[in-house]
Amino acid sequence: MPGPAWFGPARFGAVVVVWMVLVVLAPSFSWCAVPLFYTGLRTLPTRAALALVTVLTAFVVAAQLRLAGTFDPNLLLAPPAVAAIATTVFLRTERQAARQRALIDDLIRTRRELAASERRTGTLAERQRLSMEIHDTLAQGLSSQRMLLQAADRVWESDPDKARAHVRSAASVAEHHLAEARRFVHDLAPADLARGGGLDVALRALAERESGDHLTVRVHVDAGGRPPRLPDRVQSALLRIAQGALANVREHADASTAALTLTLLDDQVVLDVTDDGHGFDPAAPPASPAGERGHGLPAMRARLGQLGGTLTVESARGEGTVLSAAVPLETTR
Structure with missing residues (x-):
């Protein structure tokens, strides 16, 4: 020296x-x-x-x-x-x-290298979160509006009243997802959860909004007499998964009924989404032009992975689909 x-x-x-x-x-x-x-x-x-x-x-x-x-x-x-x-x-x-x-x-x-790596990892995680949020909110809302407006256009001349009903429904969907977009920008909870009442109330609001002329959505909550009060991040993740699953049912399953079942067990909370549509092969590549199956399911798995949960999909062609999202309770405390 x-x-x-x-x-x-x-x-x-x-x-x-x-x-x-x-x-x-x-x-x-x-x-x-x-x-x-x-x-x-x-x-x-x-x-x-x-x-x-x-x-x-x-x-x-x-x-x-x-x-x-x-x-x-x-x-x-x-x-x-x-x-x-x-x-x-x-x-x-x-x-x-x-x-x-x-x-x-x-x-x-x-x-310094670790800090740079953590910044890159954080950036990638944030991009993944943004992509999931956009897919589960704005993209699904625009898809619903498109389908309603297309339905209105088909009956515009033959059944003006039904066409106007479709247009009003499209406007309602647009209003709801506008609220979602604003909350998304401010990183708040989904609009249905922000109104209060918990996940069960939010699922019923979602089911009512998704039910229409060709699809009926029912909700069943089995909490064993306990109020299904869960942390906000768990409620938000399960509600987003329900939204994504119903979007797939509406756009790809050609189903007439779907059911949302929320079950609160001793060691985990489980959300099941079932439909009576034509089903699909979960192992096959996405068949839809928009690739909803290919994007939606990985996004759901990513959400659950952040909570230590799992996603199970059971389906076969002509036999409908059962989607099950499970989150361990110990990770929610």
């Missing part, structure tokens, strides 16, 4: 020369070599510092022998031993300090 900026090799060399002169004049100054050892090791490159330590040690030995007046083996061996021990301790300490600095630099770099 370099010494202070004001104490460079030139000034240190001058100090060494002064010390040598003092040792020649007064041998007792020889033990001042110890601080010069450390200063040299800190100021000079390693090889130059070792050479300086050797020269200083030789001066100390000569000065001590001169001061003693007679030959003493201890004076010949002690100064080199002290110099060797001091140099070894210093160099070892410097190597350890260098390793620690390298380790600290590596830790700082790793923390």
